[in-house]
Amino acid sequence: MSRSFVNPAVQNVPPSGIRRFFDIAGTMQGAISLGVGEPDFVTPYHIRNAAMDSILDGETQYTPNKGLPTLLEEIARYLQERFHAPYDPEKEIMVTVGASEAIDLALRACIQPGDDVLVPDPGYVSYAPCVAFVGAHAIPVVTKVQDEFRMTEEGLEAAVTPNTRALILPYPNNPTGAVMSREDLLAVARFAQKYDLLVISDEIYGELIYEGERVSFAALPGMKERTVLINGFSKAFAMTGWRLGYACAPREILSQMNKIHQYTIMCAARQAQVAGRQALKRGRENGFEDVNTMRESYNRRRRVMLDAFRKMGLECFEPKGAFYCFPSVKHTGLSSEDFCTRLLQQHKVVCVPGTAFGESGAGHIRCCYATDMNRMLEAFDRMKAFLASL
Amino acid sequence: MQALKMQVLEILNEDCRTPLERIAVMCNVPMEQVAKAIEEMENDRIILHYAPIINWDKADRERVEGMIEVKVTPQRDLGFDAIAGRIYRFDEVKSVYLMSGNYDLLVLVEARTLKELASFVSEKLSTLEAVTGTATSFVLKRYKQDGVIFDGEKNDNRLAVMP
Numbered sequence: 422m423s424r425s426f427v428n429p430a431v432q433n434v435p436p437s438g439i440r441r442f443f444d445i446a447g448t449m450q451g452a453i454s455l456g457v458g459e460p461d462f463v464t465p466y467h468i469r470n471a472a473m474d475s476i477l478d479g480e481t482q483y484t485p486n487k488g489l490p491t492l493l494e495e496i497a498r499y500l501q502e503r504f505h506a507p508y509d510p511e512k513e514i515m516v517t518v519g520a521s522e523a524i525d526l527a528l529r530a531c532i533q534p535g536d537d538v539l540v541p542d543p544g545y546v547s548y549a550p551c552v553a554f555v556g557a558h559a560i561p562v563v564t565k566v567q568d569e570f571r572m573t574e575e576g577l578e579a580a581v582t583p584n585t586r587a588l589i590l591p592y593p594n595n596p597t598g599a600v601m602s603r604e605d606l607l608a609v610a611r612f613a614q615k616y617d618l619l620v621i622s623d624e625i626y627g628e629l630i631y632e633g634e635r636v637s638f639a640a641l642p643g644m645k646e647r648t649v650l651i652n653g654f655s656k657a658f659a660m661t662g663w664r665l666g667y668a669c670a671p672r673e674i675l676s677q678m679n680k681i682h683q684y685t686i687m688c689a690a691r692q693a694q695v696a697g698r699q700a701l702k703r704g705r706e707n708g709f710e711d712v713n714t715m716r717e718s719y720n721r722r723r724r725v726m727l728d729a730f731r732k733m734g735l736e737c738f739e740p741k742g743a744f745y746c747f748p749s750v751k752h753t754g755l756s757s758e759d760f761c762t763r764l765l766q767q768h769k770v771v772c773v774p775g776t777a778f779g780e781s782g783a784g785h786i787r788c789c790y791a792t793d794m795n796r797m798l799e800a801f802d803r804m805k806a807f808l809a810s811l
Numbered sequence: 812m813q814a815l816k817m818q819v820l821e822i823l824n825e826d827c828r829t830p831l832e833r834i835a836v837m838c839n840v841p842m843e844q845v846a847k848a849i850e851e852m853e854n855d856r857i858i859l860h861y862a863p864i865i866n867w868d869k870a871d872r873e874r875v876e877g878m879i880e881v882k883v884t885p886q887r888d889l890g891f892d893a894i895a896g897r898i899y900r901f902d903e904v905k906s907v908y909l910m911s912g913n914y915d916l917l918v919l920v921e922a923r924t925l926k927e928l929a930s931f932v933s934e935k936l937s938t939l940e941a942v943t944g945t946a947t948s949f950v951l952k953r954y955k956q957d958g959v960i961f962d963g964e965k966n967d968n969r970l971a972v973m974p
Binding site: 442547777793 | 818821822826833836837838839965967969970971972973974
């Protein structure tokens with residue numbers, strides 16, 4: 422037998438916990454999925470059209486590594502005007518293949534093997550594996566339903582280690598829908614200062630906030646220098662398939678991230694960049710009409726879902742951001758895995774078990790309300806029938 | 812109230828069968844408030860009518876539709892309103908618009924047969940004194956109406972489960 426050619430650092434990372442559900446749901450006829458993780462709108466027409474024009478005009482070449490200068494300028498204006506986060510488009514912003522690439526770049530550019538990185542639990546499924554791929558350890562920061570799944574000073578203090586070098590801060594949050602107020606973020610800022618941590622602030626859901634103000638961590642006093650701000654077009658502009666994101670960071674950090682990007686990716690697809698530029702430019706001109714319309718539509722469905730869960734007896738805190746509800750199924754006596762498996766097999770509704778997002782997600786399920794209203798209502802009927810059968 | 816009315820209109824415009832209770836949840840206000848907003852808008856004739864969008868071709872009913880461009884002589888003091896009123900009172904007429912451009916009124920007409928429609932134009936419409944000319948076009952196929960695509964199916968290309 423020949424030796425294994427596989428890198429144990431990769432092999433030891435377990436495959437995504439939701440893969441199994443995907444496999445079952447994919448073969449099932451008539452299933453309704455609340456397990457999606459993207460908008461149910463298609464990208465607005467004028468954005469698609471800009472990309473088509475670009476293709477027809479023969480714009481088929483590489484762009485600069487960091488992205489089209491005109492896009493970088495639009496991003497800088499956007500962050501300044503909507504999030505009060507000042508970044509120099511020439512030196513402090515780069516365009517990536519989705520926000521996911523930006524997270525990987527930030528970790529690879531800043532984290533060394535053996536470092537500890539704080540990640541929220543429950544949290545997006547990619548953080549811990551990306552940390553593991555650089556040979557570092559992901560330390561879960563437990564967030565609790567009684568705190569509406571916000572990161573608290575106590576939670577952070579309980580998790581921090583002498584080797585902790587960075588914190589991943591993703592709010593509004595997937596899977597919980599939690600948001601952090603300015604005060605909440607200021608507490609995190611004090612913590613980051615105290616332990617001298619880099620903060621990777623994943624603000625991909627930054628536009629999808631239904632109550633309260635939009636606050637970027639990078640805009641807090643003194644935080645820009647220790648922050649990698651990550652954002653993208655997927656959620657706000659319904660552009661998931663375009664794979665377009667960006668990272669903003671102080672020059673020393675950004676130049677190192679760009680080095681990796683240069684050698685591995687070269688540049689994000691040109692037409693995606695053209696589309697992104699159109700999204701921001703038109704948005705600036707019309708007060709982000711598309712974003713507002715989509716947000717309002719999610720907001721209505723958010724209220725309907727929350728109301729439906731509470732009426733069927735599922736405890737659920739009010740999620741004020743992203744497009745997920747994260748109700749508790751503890752009173753059923755089923756684990757979140759069992760609940761989702763049986764709900765799918767017996768009533769053909771797909772939800773994602775909270776444990777896919779970390780141990781603290783136990784007893785919860787993630788349900789996406791970026792789902793057609795009528796299908797969502799049908800899913801609620803099925804869930805009611807399921808709960809009644811238990 | 813004004814903002815609520817706007818929200819209610821948007822919701823009804825998407826699906827006018829949405830129950831009051833759900834509209835109240837969607838707008839995060841008590842149901843009575845939604846009912847009041849709707850009643851006021853009905854009284855103010857902002858909401859005029861609730862009707863489905865029907866694909867008559869599938870409903871197996873013989874039906875001919877025409878769009879007639881009508882040139883008219885506006886009347887002193889009354890402008891186009893009087894003649895428009897004469898026209899929209901005919902049962903065959905489904906919609907009437909005053910238009911800018913080469914003609915004055917666009918009249919959408921419905922009849923059971925081509926013959927009926929033709930006789931409407933020649934006997935009822937063209938004989939009105941103020942009407943100076945008409946040009947009739949027949950609808951061959953409806954692709955989209957009031958934002959609804961007739962033959963297109965709503966495709967959800969999203970993966971059923973994504974992190």
